[in-house]
Amino acid sequence: MLSRLAKFMSGSGRTSHAAEFYRHRLAVYQSELDEPEYSFTDTAERRIDIHAFGRDFVPACEEGSDEGYVLLTNGMSQTRMPGVHGEAKPRAELMWYVREPTEEFRANLRWLANLPFIDTTWFGFGHRVASPWPPVAGTDFQTFLFLTPIIGPDKQIAEALEIAGDPVEILTVNLISHEELGLIKSSGLDTFLDLLDENDYPPIFDPARKSYV
Numbered sequence: 001m002l003s004r005l006a007k008f009m010s011g012s013g014r015t016s017h018a019a020e021f022y023r024h025r026l027a028v029y030q031s032e033l034d035e036p037e038y039s040f041t042d043t044a045e046r047r048i049d050i051h052a053f054g055r056d057f058v059p060a061c062e063e064g065s066d067e068g069y070v071l072l073t074n075g076m077s078q079t080r081m082p083g084v085h086g087e088a089k090p091r092a093e094l095m096w097y098v099r100e101p102t103e104e105f106r107a108n109l110r111w112l113a114n115l116p117f118i119d120t121t122w123f124g125f126g127h128r129v130a131s132p133w134p135p136v137a138g139t140d141f142q143t144f145l146f147l148t149p150i151i152g153p154d155k156q157i158a159e160a161l162e163i164a165g166d167p168v169e170i171l172t173v174n175l176i177s178h179e180e181l182g183l184i185k186s187s188g189l190d191t192f193l194d195l196l197d198e199n200d201y202p203p204i205f206d207p208a209r210k211s212y213v
Contacts, residue, residue, distance in 0.1 A: 018078065021163055022049065025074045025093070028161050029053070032153035033070060038101055042075065048113045049074040052101035057203050068204040070154070071096045071105060076113040077161075077168045081122035088124045089169035092116075093161070094146075095154060096173040097204045108135050112144060112173065123171055126189045128181065136175065138207035143181050146171040147193075151203070177211035 029036070029051060036051040053070040077091035084090045094113055098105050112129060116122050123129075129144040149155050149172055158170035176184075176192075184192045195212050202209070 021078060022047075022074055025077070025161065025163070026051065028157055029072055029074070031160070032156050033072075037069070040101075040106055042110065044110075046114055046117065047075045047078070048110045050101070050106050050109055055097075057097070066204065068097060068099050069101050071098055071101055071109060072157075073109055073113045076116075077163050077166075079117060080166065081116040082120045084122045084124075088122065089167045090122075091163055091166050092123050092169040092171055094171055094173055095149065099204055104136055109173070124169060125171070127171075128176075128184075136205075136207050139175060139209075141175040141177050141211075143176050143178070145174045145176050145184075147174060148172065173205075175205065177213065179211050179213035183213050 026036075033053040033055070037054045038052040040050045040052075042048045042050075051072050051074060053072065055068060055070050057066040057068055058064050073094045076093050080090040081092060094109055096105060096109060112123075115129065123146055125146065125148050127146045129146075131142045131144065134140055134142055135144075149158055149170055154170065154172075158168075161168040161170070180192060180195075183195070199212050
């Protein structure tokens with residue numbers, strides 16, 4: 001009886017501790033992005049919640065507006081990614097700038113966030129994931145590319161977030177063409193990043209974007 005009670009209490013403690021991590025991540029997100037407009041709670045065993053924060057991507061000092069959402073996973077960093085080496089951060093969360101927080105985008109984020117624990121791998125800056133088909137309607141691109149945030153509040157989240165003493169990498173999700181992937185393989189990531197700058201790569205994902213190569 002006492003051993004069963006001890007196991008129950010131990011399990012309850014782990015559940016409470018895990019829930020605290022979810023609240024902690026959300027609090028860090030909110031400190032930079034305010035309250036999410038939508039939160040989509042995952043019911044799977046490996047819980048990957050997704051929060052959608054509304055944003056005008058045109059800086060306040062400029063005219064016009066370009067409204068969209070910052071999608072952020074909450075739960076990928078619950079577990080260390082297997083196989084991390086060197087100075088890479090052992091935990092990560094994913095961020096995607098989209099026009100609307102559709103089910104299609106959320107499903108892709110959850111798939112990506114679960115992938116390191118299925119394939120025993122890890123994600124970091126410059127890493128790529130091939131999709132078996134175009135993952136979003138309206139595009140022919142099939143390769144996800146992970147970069148790190150360059151927008152101020154998102155960089156602050158990346159600098160502030162820790163889980164169980166580990167720093168957490170925030171990786172932005174991007175889709176690239178087969179030709180752009182070839183450029184990265186032949187000339188390096190920096191060459192491709194320069195190409196993004198030259199073409200005023202839009203922050204909000206555009207499925208109609210043409211390949212820059």
